[in-house]
Amino acid sequence: MARNKHPEETINLILDVAFCRFMEKGYEHTSIQDIINNLGGLSKGAIYHHFKSKEDILVAVTDRMTKESNRLLADIRDRTDLNGIEKLKAIFKVSLNRPVQEKLFTVAPNMHNNPKLLFSLLKDTVEEVAPKYILPILKEGISDGSIKTDYPEELAELIILVANVWTNPMIFNSTVEESYRRFIVFGQMLKGLGVDIIDKEMTERVRRLSSIYQKNK
Amino acid sequence: MARNKHPEETINLILDVAFCRFMEKGYEHTSIQDIINNLGGLSKGAIYHHFKSKEDILVAVTDRMTKESNRLLADIRDRTDLNGIEKLKAIFKVSLNRPVQEKLFTVAPNMHNNPKLLFSLLKDTVEEVAPKYILPILKEGISDGSIKTDYPEELAELIILVANVWTNPMIFNSTVEESYRRFIVFGQMLKGLGVDIIDKEMTERVRRLSSIYQKNK
């Protein structure tokens, strides 16, 4: 294949293919050759020109995954028309409704094959999402009186970790009803911590999302 | 090396070495050869005689890790001198005080290198510990009136997952004070869910445990 005038296209192609392979077969069971075979003519040299290792590809893939999701969170965080607790509620509402979520479910990744990718996302949740997006919102909520806690840092971690991990059917497989009940208990947990934001519309949305996921499994 | 009259010793030796290597270098970065080199003369044939694959070794290692901990839980679950909520409290008290916990901290395993091992433990927590040990206790608590919830299955998962994962410094690195605050927020969460079992003695124990871990890191 001839040299590409726009190498970013090549990089994106590699990431696209790698993402799909990782999701379908898992990171560990995807070989570089496997990626190459789905690259449409590109070779091993191309990959190692743009990425320094297989792991480097994984990092790039996960970065791309979290980046757009985090942009969404940043938008809500920086709004001025909502108070703290309203922003928190908005985050969950938007997260549940973004199309990417359905798209991801359609690819139906089985995180059981992907401990490495899973852990990257876990790490991102605690080390990036919690302090950069949830914590500022909680602090704002404390200021404006809509949220009460003595430990905003820890509360931010707990909330987003439980939401992103435990209620995630890609990680902990569950039936539609189990997902639904998990989300309800999650809501009770939040309420018990003084953050009452989960409403019927959201729990129903979880039911729908979960059934979409089940169908594509 | 000649044939061993007690093959279980060989098995245990392999598991001991593998455990250490996995903890130090991570499962993925530990090669079979690496294990062999620390086996004192044993060869590849020995390993593949007792274990069918590298992954099989990992499973055996994690099984050995969880087995004794689960026995502890079973003992409490089957006691007749405590009601539901007292058993739950006993579980956390005992878990925090067992010597194995300190021993494990002394090896100071870094779960960041071990997504696969971590995920095994995660899976065990949700699929074994929650339904087999925590759930029966919750149900007993519902019967005797000491615990109230409409979703005992999910509550069991949530409680033990947050306890085992989020408050675990081996997984989510944290300072002594952060560990302490996490555990307090965990206690608040439980209280909010109608399970008030975390007392001062336990939070102080967390502080001590965490400082032991920090020292050995």
Add this chain to the structure above:
DNA sequence: ATATACATACCAGCATGCGGTATTAAAAAA
């Protein structure tokens, strides 16, 4: 005698390294 507990030799597949080539953009020369 035979099943068990290992040892040894070997294999296919893997990630990665690397010498080489084609293409492009930029600078220099015309």
Add this chain to the structure above:
DNA sequence: TTTTTTAATACCGCATGCTGGTATGTATAT
């Protein structure tokens, strides 16, 4: 402006060493 030079980039594909795993051999315990 056009042409030539230069150097950096994009890519190729085989070589290499290591990996998990297997096949087969051998000695020992029962």
